[in-house]
Amino acid sequence: MRLPILHVFLWLLPALTTSTREMVRLQPNPTVSAACGQRVTLNCDVVYSLDKLSIKHMKWSFNQRPLCSVDAHENVTAHSGGVITHFHCNYTRGRLSLVLHDVRPTDTINLDFMCKLKSDRGAKHINTRVELQECCAGVQTETTSGASICIFDKVHEGKDVHWFHGQQSKARLHEGISTSRHVDGDGWWTITSILKHTSSHKSFKCSLMGKSGRYLRGALLRTPKSAPQSKSSLLTSTWSLLCLSIYLLWC
Template sequence: MGFTALHLLLWLLAASTPTAQEMLSLHVTPKISAACGQQVTLDCEVSSSQHGLSIKHMQWYQNNTSYCSVNSEETVTKEHQSSFRCEYQQGRLSLIFTEVQPMESGTFRCKLHSNKGAKDGSTILELQDGCGQVEGLIKDGYPTCTFTRVYPDGEVHWFHGSKRLHGEHKTIEDVEDGGWLTIRSYMERKSSGVSYNCSLWSTKIGRYIASTLVEKEEFSPRERPLNGTGSQGPMRTSWCFTILTVFLLKLL
């Protein structure tokens, strides 16, 4: 039987007609950058150009860990213990983090099974550098500073006046819950009465992200002036207020 014009027409129609799989779409944001303390929402939304779409199963997961899912009856199940919640509404499954932890940064995948086919998509969740506090004090005569809730890592640099000190301190790192780092550093020589500067250098972004002055304590906590004059003891400083100090040091 020869190849007729009718056969050609039927073949062209079949080739140009989209399948149910092609009519099904899954929408996710490719990449999200999360600032420390910021609420972050990962949305996975399904749509179809055909009527009668019915979701059988929809799920957010990371590696082999499932975070939440929704079934055909639109029942949402939270399947992992962490600071997040899940919401579902009209084909959109949202994974909402109250505060992203370092161990949660990475690639999240959303997968869908429906009566129109299956789809999956991925979102890269990136946690920005920084977050936390720095405390500087004189302990047993030795200048000491502690950086809390550090991510992803950092190098501690000490300054005596305007001079950078090399090889005169020790640094210890501890991994806390959620993957945050606590970095403790102390000088190996006693304070000489001159203020020290303890700064945290981010190797990832190539700049200082935190700094504090460590001054000799001449007053007990009860004797320390309330007006802020004189030398101070322990200094606990929010990181966002410390960058100016480091910038001025680099100009010297």
């Protein structure tokens, strides 16, 4: 009789192992792609039948710091998450959702979000990672007769700034360009690029290229034209200087 029982146990072992392994899963994927400035929801689902499983504790954490948890009575508690500050959590019968309000580069620094479950059938955890897409929130411009300036704000994975003559030109400019970068506490970069030029009758275009090779943001700048002074303006200026000279001599 021992041999058939052993056979039955060996036959059931893969199914038991699979059930334990799949007790917790993440949807939609272990890696979630996030657009800059948008909300991202990470769902931790209990796959095992809730009629046969008693949940004692579930939680989301980041970099070993708890973000939120739910107890056996389905009470949700939010914790101080360190670098993760803008978030909230929801719980609905076996699903603990972590909602990130505004994903920042510091939220995706090669670290995983972990969902952990404690139940009457043991403990289980699984990880997911949020990948922030390359982006640029906006560009500010300023131009004079001698220089054009482009300032790209809230940049993630920006590679370089390219300058062109006008809107349609594909020939890059290489001389007279200086570019600087500054990062803030949230991991956003500000990229400032200055093009020095002598022509006052042309337009220039600045374009920020991402690491993928595509352009993230661009702007067209028109240099101010230096209008020649009219004869009346010249006479007025000369007369004013003459009056000022006479006044100074008498004083």
